[in-house]
Amino acid sequence: MLNIKDLKVSIEGKSILKGINLEVKPGEVHAIMGPNGSGKSTLSSVIAGREEYEVEDGSINFNNEDLLSLDPEERAHRGIFLSFQYPIEIPGVSVTNFIKTAINESRKAQGLDAMPASKMLKKMREKMRLLEMDQNFLSRSLNEGFSGGEKKRNEIFQMAMLEPKLAILDETDSGLDIDALRIVANGVNKLRTPENATIVITHYQRLLDYIVPDFVHVLYNGKIVKSGGKDLALELEDKGYDWVKKEADNLV
Amino acid sequence: MEDLKEKLLSSFIAFESTLNGQAKSPIHKVRTKAIEVFEEKGFPTKRNEEWKYTNLKPILKHDYKLLSHPESEIEFKDVKRYFLHDTDTYKIVFVDGVFSSWMSRTTHDGYDICTFASAIEKYTHIVNKYFNKAASQEDSLTALNTAFAREGAFINVPDNTIVEKPIEVVFFSTNSDTEMMTMPRNLVVVGKNSQAQIIERHQSLHGNNVLTNVVTEIFAEESSHVSYYKVQNDEYTASLIDNTYVDQKEKSNCTVDTFSLGGKFTRNNLNFNLTGEHCECHLDGITIIEDDQLVDHHTRIDHKVPNCQSNELYKGIYDDKAKGVFNGMVMVHPDAQKTNAFQQNNNILLTDTASIDTKPQLEIYADDVKCSHGCTVGQLDDDALFYMRSRGIAEKEAKAMLMYAFSNDALKNVRIASLRSKLNLVFAKKLGVDLDFGL
Structure with a gap:
């Protein structure tokens, strides 16, 4: 599904990703862990199509299509979804209208008619129940005045509405208390199918107790320095990142 | 001649x-x-x-x-x-x-x-x-x-x-x-x-x-x-x-x-x-212009007595070579204690050739007052644009939605429903928003 080969990325002349290789297949959950500043958020931004980053080398293929040649909205139309670490507040645009526009733009790109309002509303209600959200969310301005937890829940709500093929959750656990974390994780798990895949980007192991990964990768200094199963996350939780850093530094 | x-x-x-x-x-x-x-x-x-x-x-x-x-x-x-x-x-x-x-x-x-x-x-x-x-x-x-x-x-x-x-x-x-x-x-x-x-x-x-x-x-x-x-x-x-x-x-x-x-x-x-005393005034303005149009707002509010409240919010979107001027004076006279004055002017310039000269002014001659003023001049927020695009909304549509949301704020005090919906349509048409989205 997703195939990243030798990806090298810089911003303002500063090299951040120094040769990433990653393959994600349908149905899989991958966790990308790593200390702060290792390039985790850069990787998610580049997959989603943020323009400030310069891709110097390598490729990203998504279902055999060159992702790097597509605009962010085209990537979304192909089924890529990024849950933001810091969702943006957009005053004056309600949650309902934002989602309605996003869904219908995707449908338009796929040659489908707009979703009938009644069907849209029914779907919204259903997904809000899944995430234990209050109905009045819908009429509020997008993320404006939302608490950290509400913002993250709203991200997963949008994901549930858009039904992406590949969801990238960037530090979705930050700013969540344990109850909210459980609800959000439960929502993500319910949305899993054998056809879609998830990449969980996180600093801590905590979220992975709820969203259990098939693979764990450690990103350090712009490279994936270690990959393993879910036990690797526990080991990191136990021993911290220093031993991985040391191993990686010794290799260099 | x-x-x-x-x-x-x-x-x-x-x-x-x-x-x-x-x-x-x-x-x-x-x-x-x-x-x-x-x-x-x-x-x-x-x-x-x-x-x-x-x-x-x-x-x-x-x-x-x-x-x-x-x-x-x-x-x-x-x-x-x-x-x-x-x-x-x-x-x-x-x-x-x-x-x-x-x-x-x-x-x-x-x-x-x-x-x-x-x-x-x-x-x-x-x-x-x-x-x-x-x-x-x-x-x-x-x-x-x-x-x-x-x-x-x-x-x-x-x-x-x-x-x-x-x-x-x-x-x-x-x-x-x-x-x-x-x-x-x-x-x-x-x-x-x-x-x-x-x-x-x-x-x-x-x-x-x-x-x-x-x-x-x-x-x-x-x-x-x-x-x-x-x-x-x-x-x-x-x-x-x-x-x-x-x-x-x-x-x-x-x-x-x-x-x-x-x-x-x-x-x-x-x-x-x-x-x-105890009066309240609201001044709201929205300017959306293009080509080489010019709109100049000069406002002056004289607070002459105590306990009055003034609220002023002017917004502008300037395209092409359009030019805007905002000069807002709030004058709080010596007797006007407990004055509450708020003034704000926010602008978006869509091109390098559009311009705005903005000058919010406050003159206060009373000591027990609450006054604030400010102005902003900017482009559309890149982070907001990327956020919207990453959810599948095309750049043009995303820009239009952001401008529409920005300008729509100025309609909040319009009490005549048919005027509000009429202006809504004009805004949407000028900004290229498809109102089928029912914003």
């Missing part, structure tokens, strides 16, 4: 000769004094601090015709779109400076909604009591209007009266062959505990140069509620100088919203004089 000032001065003599018996009336004494002020001061130039960023010269260079008579007939179906639909309203309509009785819907039942010319004859005591009492005696453009004050809207609502229907005041110009200058004069008096909602609009119907120098005086008596909406969405050949003076008494509440969406040159001089 004769200089416009000279032409105006000689027109005044011609104007006087048409007055017959009225030449000795109190109102004409005011006119005579006003023409002297204009003669002495002339048109403001860029040397005048208040006109530093806006050059009046190019719009004075036309061969304007001053006499008012209808140039050509118009049919209601052709101008219907300039009125509110689905709403029953009073209407005071002028064509080329002349009252159009068949398009108007005036009344004298409970309140007077008619023309200023007829009020001069019928309601002399009201006119003598209020006329030119709020307007500046020094400002040369106001004085010029005062000198020629004869026609315009007259709205007089007695005490304890609510005018339920909105009042539309519309000035059409049909200047197909000639360039025309008009100087309408509006007088609005809303009595104690009374309410009125007014919409003012200047609209040219053909593409010839037209210059309007309008003065509106609004008197909001004790505990009255006045909403005044200015819809400025004229042709690219139209120039408008709008001078509005509001005088507010105790516990009154007055809103003036200005929607500047068209026209070649628009200058708004909006002045609030808060002379009674």
Whole structure:
């Protein structure tokens, strides 16, 4: 599904990703862990199509299509979804209208008619129940005045509405208390199918107790320095990142 | 071509000769004094601090015709779109400076909604009591209007009266062959505990140069509620100088919203004089212009007594080579303790060639007050754009949504639903938003 080969990325002349290789297949959950500043958020931004980053080398293929040649909205139309670490507040645009526009733009790109309002509303209600959200969310301005937890829940709500093929959750656990974390994780798990895949980007192991990964990768200094199963996350939780850093530094 | 000032001065003599018996009336004494002020001061130039960023010269260079008579007939179906639909309203309509009785819907039942010319004859005591009492005696453009004050809207609502229907005041110009200058004069008096909602609009119907120098005086008596909406969405050949003076008494509440969406040159001089305690005023403005249009907002709020509140929010979106000016003065006089004044001017420039000169000003001579002011000039937020695009919304649509959300904020105080939805449509069309999204 997703195939990243030798990806090298810089911003303002500063090299951040120094040769990433990653393959994600349908149905899989991958966790990308790593200390702060290792390039985790850069990787998610580049997959989603943020323009400030310069891709110097390598490729990203998504279902055999060159992702790097597509605009962010085209990537979304192909089924890529990024849950933001810091969702943006957009005053004056309600949650309902934002989602309605996003869904219908995707449908338009796929040659489908707009979703009938009644069907849209029914779907919204259903997904809000899944995430234990209050109905009045819908009429509020997008993320404006939302608490950290509400913002993250709203991200997963949008994901549930858009039904992406590949969801990238960037530090979705930050700013969540344990109850909210459980609800959000439960929502993500319910949305899993054998056809879609998830990449969980996180600093801590905590979220992975709820969203259990098939693979764990450690990103350090712009490279994936270690990959393993879910036990690797526990080991990191136990021993911290220093031993991985040391191993990686010794290799260099 | 004769200089416009000279032409105006000689027109005044011609104007006087048409007055017959009225030449000795109190109102004409005011006119005579006003023409002297204009003669002495002339048109403001860029040397005048208040006109530093806006050059009046190019719009004075036309061969304007001053006499008012209808140039050509118009049919209601052709101008219907300039009125509110689905709403029953009073209407005071002028064509080329002349009252159009068949398009108007005036009344004298409970309140007077008619023309200023007829009020001069019928309601002399009201006119003598209020006329030119709020307007500046020094400002040369106001004085010029005062000198020629004869026609315009007259709205007089007695005490304890609510005018339920909105009042539309519309000035059409049909200047197909000639360039025309008009100087309408509006007088609005809303009595104690009374309410009125007014919409003012200047609209040219053909593409010839037209210059309007309008003065509106609004008197909001004790505990009255006045909403005044200015819809400025004229042709690219139209120039408008709008001078509005509001005088507010105790516990009154007055809103003036200005929607500047068209026209070649628009200058708004909006002045609030808060002379009674516990009154509240709201000034909202939204400017959305492109090409080489210019919109200049000069506002002044005088807090003269304690315990009043003023709220001012002006927003602007400028495309192409459009130019905006905002100069907002809030003056808190020494007695005006417990004043609460808020002023904000936010702008978005869509191109490198669009510009805005913004100058929020606060002068405070009282010590126990709460005042804030600020301005922002920026482009659309890149983070917000990326966020929207990453959810599948195309860049063009995302930009339009952001601008629409930005501008829509200025409609929050519009109490007439049909006006709000009409403006909504204009915003959406100008910003390229597909309203099927039902924003």
